[in-house]
Amino acid sequence: MRIINYGLMLGLLAACSGQARAEDNVTSEIQALNARLKQLQQRVDSEARRTRQVEAAQSKAVAMPATYKALPVDPCAAGKICYKGITLTFGGWVDLTGIYRSRNIASDTGSVLNFIPYQQSHNYYFPETRFSARQSRFSVLAEGNADPETHLAGYGEIDFEGAAQTANSVATNSFNPRMRQLSLEIDRTDLGLHFLAGQSWSLNAPVKAGIDPRGVDAPGVIDFESVPGFLAARQPGLRVWQDIGPEFKLAASVENPQTSFFGGNTPTVGTPAIGPQGVLNPNLQVNLTGPGGSFFNNLNNVSLNQVPDVTVKAAWDPRLGPTKLHVEAWGLYRQLFDRFNGANHTYDTGSFGGHVFAELVPKTLDLQLYGAHGVLGRFTATPFPDAAVAQDGTVLPLTITSAAVGLIWHATPSLDVYSYAGLEKAKANFANVGTVPFGYGNPLYNNTGCFTENTPAATCNGNTREVRQITAGIYDTIYQGNYGTLKAGVQYSYTQRLAFDGVGGAPKTDDNIVMTQIRYYPF
Incomplete structure (x- = not known):
């Protein structure tokens, strides 16, 4: 009986023990499930936070300029600086040019x-x-968006080709900086409309695509005066242009006028005062002399002008697959002005020209054509x-009739070989009072002394009729x-200067020029 009681007691204890173990297992499973649920809840909360951050960033991007929409994480492209929504792009180079000329022109x-x-x-x-080193240059372009459809750009560019009276080549070579370009551009992308105010290349200067407000498709030569037949100037003024479809643009500008007179009070730079200046009436005025009190250099003269130069231009960039083609044509209105014996004289003039840039062989051979009449x-070289x-x-x-043609061979990815030929030719315009000659290219001018060294200046009045040049060079990317x-790079050019026929004949001269150049582009 006692044994039976012991047996019953052991069975009861075993049952209680099994129940306790079962309850412990259930508790452990519940605890594990709770831990798993907590982990899942943490993941859900984390994903919710990430979603809110993305939505906030997208909402902020909508309120920011278009520049930031494209790159919401880092709006600045490589090589640019961004500050308060403005993107800054720096440009320019450090230059050393070597010059040799067979005739000394002191240039x-x-x-x-x-x-x-x-x-x-x-x-x-x-x-x-x-x-x-004066061709060294520095530029900065500042760009921003006032709203998604309005783009603003400010551009400034300087070099060291300025030559104040204190600049010289004797000791410190302290040539001063000068303003090349300084302009504001406003673009409305929804309207395809563009505005420019400030100093820039004149609208009749050739470009490589569209209506480029800051660039110019100049011959790729070392000589700063470029090639005869390439016409250009930089002037302050206003410009507006319209996109007409993806390929065509139409532009108009008003720019600062100036007239370069010959045979008046101030001959053109580089041309001697031809004709009997003593008989020019003292009541004749073609410019303002020494206007230093008006923030001009008092050694420079400013011509008399009452209306701006007006230019219209059309540009066409057809889509030809991988081949680039740019064609442009322009017309220019100018008014020439002087005052004589209490009366004003004006003469309205019209000029025209065009330019073609074409890839004859894509990425291998380029063609440049220039022409004007x-x-x-003042635009000529x-x-x-x-x-x-x-x-x-x-x-x-x-x-003036001008023309130039150039070929650029991209021989390797780093080496360019180029060649140009150009000319500029003037038509004589003169008048006589009896036997007293006036004007330009007058056959009565005395050229007898042009052929003999050290003859009096009055016996060599040969007005330039035509300038021709051929040039060739190479330019290599070293690093x-x-x-x-x-x-x-290195370049050679041969230039001829031909004069109008006068008393004693038609003088001519030439020059062989070799130039070398090293340029470092840090940006």
């Missing part, structure tokens, strides 16, 4: 071709050699005057990487 990096001397001058008989003297004056104050405009780009 720096730009060869003023109307200075090439005749045999009458000592300078005809000895060359010149110099180095110059009209009263364009020679440079020619715009007009002469008669003894009675009549304005005598000078018509391109994280520290910028280093390039170097």
Whole structure:
């Protein structure tokens, strides 16, 4: 009986123990489930926070300019600086140019071709050699968006081609910076409408695509005066242009006018004062002399002008697959002005021109064509005057015909080989009072002394009729990487200066020019 009681007691204890273990297992499972639920809840909360952050960033991007929409995480592209919604792009280079000319024209990096001397001058008989760092340049472009459809851009560019009276080549070579471009551009993408205010390349200057407000498709030569046949200037003014479809643009501008007179009070730079200046009536005025009190250099003259230069231009960029083609044509209105014997004289002129840039072989061979005709003297590389004056104050405009062609061979990804040929030609315009000659290209002018060294200046009046040039060069990229780009080139040009026929004949001269260049582009 006692054994039975012990058995019952052991069975009861075993049952209680099994029940306790079962209850412990259930409790553990519940605790594990609770822990799992807590982990899941943490994940849900984390995903919810991430979703709220993304929605907040997207909402902020909608309120920001379009520049930030494209790159909500990092709006600045490589090589740019962003500040308060403005993107800054720096440009420019450090330059050293070497110059050799067979005739001494006392010019720096730009060869003023109307200075090439005749045999009458000592300078005809000895060359010149110099180095110059003055083509070094610095630029900055600031861009931002006032709203998704309105883009603003400010651009400034300087070089060191300024030459104040304190600048010289004797000791410190302290040539001063000068403003090349300084402009504001406003673009309305919804309207395809663009505005420019400030100083920029004149609208008749050629570009490589569309209506480029800041660039110019200049011949890729080292000489700062470029190639005869390439016409350009930088002037303050206003410009507006309209996109008409994806390929066509139409533009108009009003720009600061200036007239370069010959044979008046101030001959064109590089051209001697031709004609009997003593008989020009003192009541004739073509410019304002020494306007230093008006923030001009008192050694410079400012012509009389009452209306701005007006230019219209059309540009066409057809889509030809991988081949690029740009065609443009322009027309220019200018008014020439002088005052004589209490009366104003005006002469309205019209000029026209065009430009073609074409990839003959994509990424391998490029073609540049330039052409113009009209009263364009101040835009020329020679440079020619715009007009002469008669003894009675009549304005005598000078018509210029110019043309140039260039081929650029991209021989390797780093090496370019180029060649250009160009000319600028003037049409004579003159008047006589009896046997007293006036004007430009007058056959009565005395050229007898142009062929003999050291003859009096009055016996060598040969007005430039035409300037021709052929040039060729190479330009190589020596280094391109994280520290910028280093390039170097060498160029040769042969130039002829031909004069109008006068008493004693038609003088002519030439110049052989070799230039070298090293440029470092840090940006």
